[in-house]
Amino acid sequence: MAQQGAIPRRYTRDMRIAVGSDHAGFEMKTAVAKHLADAGHQVIDLGTDSPDISVDYPTFGAAVGRAVTDGTAERGVCVCGTGIGIGIAANKIEGVRAALVHDVTTAGLARRHNDANIICLGGRTTGEVVALDAVDTFFSTDFEGGRHQHRVDELSRPGRPGRPGPPGSDPEIRERQ
Ligand code: RB5
Numbered sequence: 001m002a003q004q005g006a007i008p009r010r011y012t013r014d015m016r017i018a019v020g021s022d023h024a025g026f027e028m029k030t031a032v033a034k035h036l037a038d039a040g041h042q043v044i045d046l047g048t049d050s051p052d053i054s055v056d057y058p059t060f061g062a063a064v065g066r067a068v069t070d071g072t073a074e075r076g077v078c079v080c081g082t083g084i085g086i087g088i089a090a091n092k093i094e095g096v097r098a099a100l101v102h103d104v105t106t107a108g109l110a111r112r113h114n115d116a117n118i119i120c121l122g123g124r125t126t127g128e129v130v131a132l133d134a135v136d137t138f139f140s141t142d143f144e145g146g147r148h149q150h151r152v153d154e155l156s157r158p159g160r161p162g163r164p165g166p167p168g169s170d171p172e173i174r175e176r177q
Helices: 025-037 055-069 084-091 104-112 128-138 147-155 170-177
Strands: 016-021 042-045 075-081 098-100 118-122
Touching: 016 025, 016 055, 025 075, 025 118, 025 128, 055 075, 055 118, 075 084, 075 098, 084 098, 084 118, 098 104, 098 128, 104 128, 118 128
Parallel strands: 016 042, 016 075, 075 118, 098 118
Antiparallel strands: none
């Protein structure tokens, strides 16, 4: 059985995961950090450390983004009130693909289609049970590559994204025709 101790193995492998939030995301960040640590991941908590002291989300989004791109962590989790501001901040760091996720569906697609390396959650907009399910999906879903590879590569050309890829049919479009 693929189990370690009493904790079911939901993930393909253990990872180093940087987590960060502002005050509005502190409680969800704490819950996510515990959830990931309980599952065997190495969690690197970059703050903030209190829900009672107002701080600026760009500080923590950038910190998680840098940790992921400098190799301190393999992936990241960012939480603010909505997940929007901290995700914008993380995406300013070159090499970051931070995705705002609301549920299991968006978490899975962020990995499968966008190869997102940071999941962004709204502590005030998403319930904890849904958020933890989304986190499980995010950390156990692989990038599909294929037609999505060129699109993701385009995101890594700062200031010049948008070159069209080679012509080819997209199965998702075929399915809908
Ligand atoms: C803080 O009040 C709030 O603005 C912040 O957590 C976030 O939601 C911004 O995007």
